[in-house]
Structures are given as C-alpha cells and as structure tokens.
Amino acid sequence: MVGKFGVGLKDALATFYRRGIEVKIRTPQADITLQRAAKSNFADVKTLHAAISAPSEPKRHGTDFTLRSLPDADMTAARDYFLRFAGDEELERTEFGSILRRRPDQPARIYVKGVRVALEEQFLFSYNITSTTAQLQRALNRERTNVGRSAYQDRVKAILLKATSDVVAEQLAQDLTRIPAGTNHDEVLWLDVQEQAVRILATKGKTVFVTSQQLFTMGATVQEARADGYKVIVIPDRLLARLSSLRDLNGNPILDIRGFIQAWNASFTYDFVDPSKLKKSERESWAILPELVRLAGDHAKRVKEIRISNTMRLDEGAYETEGVWDSPHIVVKRSVLDSRRHFARVVLHEIAHASSGANHGSIPFMAAIDDLAALGAIEAARASPARAGDSTNSRGGA
Structure with a gap:
C-alpha cells in the first residue's frame, strides 16, 4: 500500500480480498468497498471492482481504512514495517535522514521514508533515510523488502557524516575499540565515519586519542592524561596517522598522545x-650526591645544582622522565630516591647529557656515558684492590 502510482494499493486490496479480509474505505467524498463483477463487454470474466457509495462521514478529515477478519498477529507484523508504528528511538536527525537506536538482540533496520526495506545484522544503528538517491530509487522500484546494501550504503554514510550528537559519537567510539578483537560493527570500518566520530568527541570535551599499542607502551602518560581530566579513546592505527590533518567541529586540532605531551610540557612547572x-x-x-659529582669530574663542570621535584616533564618516549638536564641544573624526580643505585643511575645519565650537550642515542652522549662508566669502574677497582687482584689471578689461572 506504499507507492506513487496506485499499483501497490490495488495489489494490496486484491490480496485482502483473496484472503477473505473485508476492506472498507471511508473518505469525505465516498465510501468504498470491494466486489467481484463482470467486466464490461466480458460477462464471463469477473474481476475485482471498487463499489462506490455516498459518504457515510462527509465531514470527516482524511481517509480511513477498516480491515475486518485480519488476525492481530498479521496486523502487528504489518505495522512493524512502518517506523511510525514500530517505535524505534531516534538518536539524531540529519538532512539526509535519522539515526535510530538498534533494538537489543535484533538486526538493525533500514527504513526509507518510514518504511522498512532491509535488515542489517552487522550495523551498529538503525536508519531512516529521508533523502533518497537515484540508485536507491531504482532499487526500490525493483524490490521493497529486501533492498541490497549497495543501494543505501552511501546514504547511511552521509547520515553518519552529518551526525554531531554525543550519543552517536560515544557508541561509534566504543565500537572503534572492538576492531582489534573483530567484534565491531560495519559502520566503523568506514574511515570517514571514524574521522567524524573523532571530530565529535574532540569537540565535546578534553579528549586524547591513542592506539591499543600506545595504551600498552605509554601507560604512564595515559594515566597522566586521565589524571589531568582527559578522556582517553582507543582508535585504530590507520586513523591515528590521519589525526594531524583533522580538526574538530570548531576547527581546533585533535589531540593524540604526543600532542598531549607537548601541551603538558608547555604548561609544566x-x-x-x-x-x-x-x-x-x-x-x-x-x-651519595657529593661522591657522584666527584666521580663525574669534568663531566659535571656545567652542572650548577642538582634539585629534586615531585613532578617531571614528559619526554618523547611518552612517559614521565626520571631526570632532566635543564641547564644549568639537573632535576631528578623524587621517586628515584627509592635506592642509591637508582639515584646514581639517573644522576650520571643526566650528567652525560650536560657534558655532551647531546640527546639520547647520539655518539657524543654515548661517549660520555661510556667514559662515566669507565670512571666508575676505576673507582670501584681502587676501592677494593685485593678483590681486583684476586679476580685477575683467577682469570689468569683459567
């Protein structure tokens, strides 16, 4: 009974008649029932006709269909094809259609202008498409109840790309985290939909985006972000690579974990x-600090003071550093004082930075580290010459 040219209506009326369901149509102009009658000039051929009589309710507004002898179960099933009667909850409305909450333990529903045309087992949401494409119209002309995804996928994507609500973005974000386990829904496999979810979430509050690997390898920084009031969202690696080119709905940059490190350090005290x-x-x-400085010798000549702090900047390795050469001072985090060995390791490491003026992994820095290690070995040998001699004799005997 849904169409533009009356074909669907006539087919539906014929089906009702064949199934023994009485139909009465009331309009302001006439009452209409169905009856079989001979065709004009073909007395032996009986067809279904509309029997038109004077209106029983000439002042009524609209058209009323009354169906008798229709089982309640059939009526319930028929009503379920129509969004108006099915009662799906609308989460967000866009210019191309609406995003609907998927019913628990049921396939997602695809409606076109309020009429259900397909079911989707792997969709996160149900949808009501109100602005159709030529491709979708052609598909609807061929089939009403089992339209293929290729006909409506572009419109579903367009609806999602227009979404701006928290509830839609949150569900998409949760589904993003399921991709590594393969339990996600199909919409979040579309990269542009992933990007839109990120834009919405970044706009709505303090958010940092990380990959599952970063969540594991940069755990300390992730905890710092959470402690600083950021919501941490796990996203696929492919999406992370595109964050630098994205902006939120207000045009602001979107923060990944390295962006958080930069922001943290910029405001750090x-x-x-x-x-x-x-x-x-x-x-x-x-x-033991005086002994460490004495041991370092000329390596420590640029160091004016070594200080202790409860807090420390985050480094590019994405964890809170234990010490830093902040010329002309070395600052160590208080937690390294848990043992003399730990403290010595951090202090000498930062003295190597001060001496070489170089970063981790560089040849000058590694040379300074090696020289400090050699000085430490010599100092140890001087402190226990007998033990050193015993060790030499033992190796010689071998």
Missing part, C-alpha cells in the same frame, strides 16, 4: 622538594 624534608630512606640515597 616543577614542584621542587627541600632535601631537608626528605624521608630517612630518601636522605640515604641523597647523601
């Missing part, structure tokens, strides 16, 4: 600790 306020165990580690 040290929380310095007075050595006299250290715990006893921390003071025991701090007490």
Whole structure:
C-alpha cells in the first residue's frame, strides 16, 4: 500500500480480498468497498471492482481504512514495517535522514521514508533515510523488502557524516575499540565515519586519542592524561596517522598522545622538594650526591645544582622522565630516591647529557656515558684492590 502510482494499493486490496479480509474505505467524498463483477463487454470474466457509495462521514478529515477478519498477529507484523508504528528511538536527525537506536538482540533496520526495506545484522544503528538517491530509487522500484546494501550504503554514510550528537559519537567510539578483537560493527570500518566520530568527541570535551599499542607502551602518560581530566579513546592505527590533518567541529586540532605531551610540557612547572624534608630512606640515597659529582669530574663542570621535584616533564618516549638536564641544573624526580643505585643511575645519565650537550642515542652522549662508566669502574677497582687482584689471578689461572 506504499507507492506513487496506485499499483501497490490495488495489489494490496486484491490480496485482502483473496484472503477473505473485508476492506472498507471511508473518505469525505465516498465510501468504498470491494466486489467481484463482470467486466464490461466480458460477462464471463469477473474481476475485482471498487463499489462506490455516498459518504457515510462527509465531514470527516482524511481517509480511513477498516480491515475486518485480519488476525492481530498479521496486523502487528504489518505495522512493524512502518517506523511510525514500530517505535524505534531516534538518536539524531540529519538532512539526509535519522539515526535510530538498534533494538537489543535484533538486526538493525533500514527504513526509507518510514518504511522498512532491509535488515542489517552487522550495523551498529538503525536508519531512516529521508533523502533518497537515484540508485536507491531504482532499487526500490525493483524490490521493497529486501533492498541490497549497495543501494543505501552511501546514504547511511552521509547520515553518519552529518551526525554531531554525543550519543552517536560515544557508541561509534566504543565500537572503534572492538576492531582489534573483530567484534565491531560495519559502520566503523568506514574511515570517514571514524574521522567524524573523532571530530565529535574532540569537540565535546578534553579528549586524547591513542592506539591499543600506545595504551600498552605509554601507560604512564595515559594515566597522566586521565589524571589531568582527559578522556582517553582507543582508535585504530590507520586513523591515528590521519589525526594531524583533522580538526574538530570548531576547527581546533585533535589531540593524540604526543600532542598531549607537548601541551603538558608547555604548561609544566616543577614542584621542587627541600632535601631537608626528605624521608630517612630518601636522605640515604641523597647523601651519595657529593661522591657522584666527584666521580663525574669534568663531566659535571656545567652542572650548577642538582634539585629534586615531585613532578617531571614528559619526554618523547611518552612517559614521565626520571631526570632532566635543564641547564644549568639537573632535576631528578623524587621517586628515584627509592635506592642509591637508582639515584646514581639517573644522576650520571643526566650528567652525560650536560657534558655532551647531546640527546639520547647520539655518539657524543654515548661517549660520555661510556667514559662515566669507565670512571666508575676505576673507582670501584681502587676501592677494593685485593678483590681486583684476586679476580685477575683467577682469570689468569683459567
């Protein structure tokens, strides 16, 4: 009974008549029922005709269809094809159609102008397409109840790309995290839909986007982001590579974990600790500082002071550093005072930066590290000459 040329209506009336369902149509102009009658000039051929009589309700507004002898179950099933009666919850409306909440434990529904045309097992949402394409119209002319996805996929995508609501973005974001496990729905496999979800989420609040690998390898920084009030969203690697070219709905850059590091460091301030306020165990580690500076010799000549801070900048490795050469000072994080060995390792590491003026992995930095290690070995040998001699004799005997 849905169409533009009356063919669907006539087919439906004929089906009702054949199934023994009485139909009465009331309009302001006439009442209409169905009856079989001979065709004009063909007395032996009986066809279905509309029997028109005077209107029983001439002042009524609109048209009323009354169906008798129709089982309730059939009526319920028929009503379920129509969005108006099915009652699907609308999450967001766009110029191309609406996004509907998918019913639990049921396939997603695809409606076109309120009439269900397909079911989708792998869709996250149901949809009501109100602006059709030529391809979709052609498909509807061929089939009404089992339209193929290729006919409406572009319109579903267009609807999602116009979405701006929190509820839609949140569900898409949750589904993004399911991609590694293969339990996601099909919409989030479309890269432009992933990008739109990211834009919405970035617009709605403080959000940092990470991959599942970064969540594992940069866990300390992720925790810092959460502690700083950011919502951490896991996204696929392919999407992360595109974040730098994306902007949120307000035109602002979208923050990945390295962007968070830069923002953190730009606003960072040290929380310095007075050595006299250290715990006893921390003071025991701090007490070896003069010996470390003496051992470093000329390597430490550029270091004016070594200080302690409760907080520390994040480095490009995406974790909170334990120490930093912040010329002319070295600053170490308070947590490294948990043991003398830990403290010594961090201090000498930063002295190597001060001495070489170079970054991690560079030849000058590695040369400074090697020289400090050699100085430490010599100092150890001087401190226990007998043990060193025993070791030499033992190797010679071997």
